[in-house]
Amino acid sequence: MRHAEWNQVELTVGQLAERSGVAISALHFYERQGLIHSRRTSGNQRRYRRETLRRIALVKIAQRVGIPLAEVRAALDELPNNRMPTRADWERLSQQWHDELELRIKHLEQLRDKFTDCVGCGCLSIDRCRMANPYDELADHGAGPRRLLERSAPKC
Numbered sequence: 001m002r003h004a005e006w007n008q009v010e011l012t013v014g015q016l017a018e019r020s021g022v023a024i025s026a027l028h029f030y031e032r033q034g035l036i037h038s039r040r041t042s043g044n045q046r047r048y049r050r051e052t053l054r055r056i057a058l059v060k061i062a063q064r065v066g067i068p069l070a071e072v073r074a075a076l077d078e079l080p081n082n083r084m085p086t087r088a089d090w091e092r093l094s095q096q097w098h099d100e101l102e103l104r105i106k107h108l109e110q111l112r113d114k115f116t117d118c119v120g121c122g123c124l125s126i127d128r129c130r131m132a133n134p135y136d137e138l139a140d141h142g143a144g145p146r147r148l149l150e151r152s153a154p155k156c
């Protein structure tokens with residue numbers, strides 16, 4: 001297979017797979033999910049605009065951090081289809097995700113930093129639970145790891 005030339009405007013599915021590092025079967029899946037789009041040649045072969053590589057990069061990174069595909073699709077749907085998205089288009093997309101991403105970052109930080117402490121989940125299984133969640137009092141605040149879920153978790 002020929003590598004895509006840097007100035008090639010459209011890519012075959014093989015070139016798209018090679019450059020993106022995503023298997024052809026996954027690209028077809030992305031297309032069925034409406035995450036990427038192609039046109040058909042007269043010989044019924046798919047051709048993808050080069051900017052599809054950027055969409056795929058976004059999908060891959062979003063998947064890595066656990067953003068559901070439906071949310072990714074909704075975000076990508078905001079990009080213009082009739083022209084190549086500009087930096088301003090991508091910036092708008094990023095801003096729409098800002099709050100969601102901030103929350104995810106916070107949760108990832110909690111996972112990294114807070115799981116050595118009591119998370120208020122009701123297990124009462126580590127020594128800190130006795131102080132941080134005596135008698136599982138946090139159950140009164142609702143289900144789940146209350147010390148992680150509540151923005152201003154009760155200080156113990």
Ligand code: FES
Binds near residue numbers: 118
């Ligand atoms: S870690 Fe579960 S209640 Fe403390």
